[in-house]
Amino acid sequence: MLPAPTTRLRFRAMTSSDLPDIATLELGGSRGPAGWIDWNQDNYERHGFGLWVIETRDGGFVGDCGLTVQEVAGERFVEVGWHVRSSLQRQGYATEAAQAVRTAAAAAGVEHLIAIIRPDNIASQRVATKIGLALEREVHKGGGPALVFGADLHPEPRLEPAQSV
Numbered sequence: 001m002l003p004a005p006t007t008r009l010r011f012r013a014m015t016s017s018d019l020p021d022i023a024t025l026e027l028g029g030s031r032g033p034a035g036w037i038d039w040n041q042d043n044y045e046r047h048g049f050g051l052w053v054i055e056t057r058d059g060g061f062v063g064d065c066g067l068t069v070q071e072v073a074g075e076r077f078v079e080v081g082w083h084v085r086s087s088l089q090r091q092g093y094a095t096e097a098a099q100a101v102r103t104a105a106a107a108a109g110v111e112h113l114i115a116i117i118r119p120d121n122i123a124s125q126r127v128a129t130k131i132g133l134a135l136e137r138e139v140h141k142g143g144g145p146a147l148v149f150g151a152d153l154h155p156e157p158r159l160e161p162a163q164s165v
Ligand SMILES: CC(C)(COP(=O)(O)OP(=O)(O)OC[C@H]1O[C@@H](n2cnc3c(N)ncnc32)[C@H](O)[C@@H]1OP(=O)(O)O)[C@@H](O)C(=O)NCCC(=O)NCCS
Pocket: 026, 027, 081, 082, 083, 084, 085, 088, 089, 090, 091, 092, 093, 094, 095, 096, 116, 117, 118, 121, 122, 123, 124, 126, 127
């Protein structure tokens, strides 16, 4: 699966040649940029999704956004995640990408979508809220407190052919 392009952005699989760009993102965690790319390529194989590169319609690197599987209190969920390069932040890119990922997740049959966010990450909390996720619970994850935002997803209704009477 690959989310549909948006007004300003398109999605593509991450490759090893993205390393210098991926290294500019605030990734968090301990994987490092090369490990990040390996992890996502493994996720494409394993789940059919991962974090994809988001780029402008003319191919300028913006960041990444997509889906991963995360465990919360012993249960596995599909999480939407996002990172935007610092020079392009606050222009609505994360929200625009995350909305397209939410739509793609719903179309792929994901029933409940979450975002796990540190309490001090106000920008990410705004992105989650703006794509319709609501605060569900507070947990301890990855060595600290985390807020879990989430929403039930419903597939886009399909237009049924009109019934003749
Ligand atoms: C979180 C992040 C992806 C947001 O990207 P972005 O493209 O700047 O986000 P948007 O432009 O779509 O903005 C979304 C909302 O966040 C707000 N916002 C963005 N940066 C902010 C900041 N530094 N402080 C407070 N609010 C901020 C915007 O104002 C907007 O809210 P509004 O519509 O109410 O004004 C980006 O800051 C980032 O890459 N951060 C580091 C990585 C990270 O934290 N990833 C998520 C891990 S859970």
